Amino acid sequence: MKEKLAxxxxxxxxxxxxxxQGLEHGPRDFDKNPKSRKFEYxxxxxxxxxxxxxxxxxxxxxxxxxxxxDAGVPLILKLNGKSELFTEDDPYSPQLYAVEDAxxxxxxxxxxxxxxxxxxxxxxxxxxADIVRVxxxxxxxxxxxxxxxxxxxxxxxxxxKTMQLAIAEQKTSGMAIDETPAIVSYAARVGMxxxxxxxxxxxxxxxxxxxxVVESAAPTKVxxxxxxxxxxxxxxxxxxxxxxxxxxxxxxxxRNIWQRQNPHELSEKxxxxxxxx
Ligand code: FBP
Numbered sequence: 001m002k003e004k005l006a007x008x009x010x011x012x013x014x015x016x017x018x019x020x021q022g023l024e025h026g027p028r029d030f031d032k033n034p035k036s037r038k039f040e041y042x043x044x045x046x047x048x049x050x051x052x053x054x055x056x057x058x059x060x061x062x063x064x065x066x067x068x069x070d071a072g073v074p075l076i077l078k079l080n081g082k083s084e085l086f087t088e089d090d091p092y093s094p095q096l097y098a099v100e101d102a103x104x105x106x107x108x109x110x111x112x113x114x115x116x117x118x119x120x121x122x123x124x125x126x127x128x129a130d131i132v133r134v135x136x137x138x139x140x141x142x143x144x145x146x147x148x149x150x151x152x153x154x155x156x157x158x159x160x161k162t163m164q165l166a167i168a169e170q171k172t173s174g175m176a177i178d179e180t181p182a183i184v185s186y187a188a189r190v191g192m193x194x195x196x197x198x199x200x201x202x203x204x205x206x207x208x209x210x211x212x213v214v215e216s217a218a219p220t221k222v223x224x225x226x227x228x229x230x231x232x233x234x235x236x237x238x239x240x241x242x243x244x245x246x247x248x249x250x251x252x253x254x255r256n257i258w259q260r261q262n263p264h265e266l267s268e269k270x271x272x273x274x275x276x277x
Contacts, residue, residue: 001139004108005197007074008053008141009249014198014223015274016076016143017042017051018254019060020111023081032229032259039064042258046073049267050275053108055252057081058097061105074108076143077101079131080124081113090150092120095127099134109141114194116187118150125194132195143252144196145225146187148178162186173205181209188217200225200252203239210246226253233266240273250274 008014019042021029030037039060046054053074061068061077068075079102080093093113102110112131114124128144135142152160154177156167165182169175177183181204191199198221204210214222224243230236236256244250251274257263271277 001136001141001197004074004139005141007108008076008198009221010052010275012249013274013276014053014221014250014252015049015051015270016053016055016200016223016250016252017046017049017257018055018226018252019258020055020057020078020081021254022060023057023083025084029255029259032255033261033263036258040067043067043071043073045258045263045267047071048264049257050271050277051267052250052275055111055254058101058105061107065105069106075106076109076111077105077107078111078113080127089154090119091115092118092123094123095131099131099138099140103138103140107140109143109197110135111143111145111200113145113147114187114190115147115149116190117148117152119152121150125190128191128194128196136195141197142195143198143200143223144191144194146191146196146199146201147225148183148187153178153183169209173209175205178202179204181206181212184209185213185216188213188220188222192217192220196220198223198249203227203243207242207246210243210248214247221249222247223250223252224248226251226256229255229259233260233269236266237269237273240270244274 035041055076080095082093166180169180
């Protein structure tokens with residue numbers, strides 16, 4: 001597994017290009033930069049930007065299998081997913097593909113989203129635990145998309161002790177509840193406890209806050225989730241710089257790259273910042 005992890009995080013740093021949004025958010029995400037609708041455009045960004053891996057669902061991974069292999073970009077196959085048209089308060093993202101499917105598609109690692117706090121979290125925890133068991137027995141690393149979500153995260157009346165901490169943090173920082181250090185560090189910890197090798201979490205908005213996330217996840221590594229496109233390159237780069245200072249190993253980013261009119265420029269700056277060349 002060490003070799004596969006080293007591909008995704010050479011020298012301990014990681015720059016992951018996420019392109020699973022077509023299922024998670026739908027084609028509206030491609031409207032800002034219509035070129036991003038085409039997979040060839042995305043693969044070119046991944047190659048030219050030296051991204052250390054590319055996240056896809058199975059549809060694109062299968063249809064462009066040859067091109068991905070030829071490009072030499074390590075593939076992270078996302079094993080679960082759901083559309084945004086599913087608007088229940090408590091989300092569930094079911095497992096759609098098995099670790100064996102990922103291996104057959106030549107994936108270097110697999111990914112899985114857990115909505116911690118959802119009514120369905122026990123199903124997602126169990127699915128991730130099963131994936132970790134099978135993946136690790138096949139030397140395949142696992143990346144957990146750890147996103148607290150659901151009524152328990154919004155209902156301030158039925159607050160758990162962690163929610164009380166989060167609400168107090170929110171009052172001083174003004175961050176969304178699912179971006180408070182109390183909530184994000186818990187999500188990162190859940191990913192580590194379930195066996196993920198890397199967890200992908202939201203930014204908490206401060207170096208101190210993100211340090212708590214990194215410490216909660218250790219020895220599992222942490223990458224920051226990109227989020228909506230920022231107004232300027234610098235705004236995004238400053239955020240990335242801060243999470244690196246806090247101990248994150250890098251980012252898993254989609255929209256902030258391929259929604260930009262010049263994705264190559266920011267990719268290059270990110271590479272210098274994260275990978276150092
Ligand atoms: P972005 O960099 O575009 O935010 O992508 C990161 C990501 O985790 C994707 O892998 C995933 O499709 C999406 O965000 C999920 O977004 P949401 O938080 O809206 O469910």
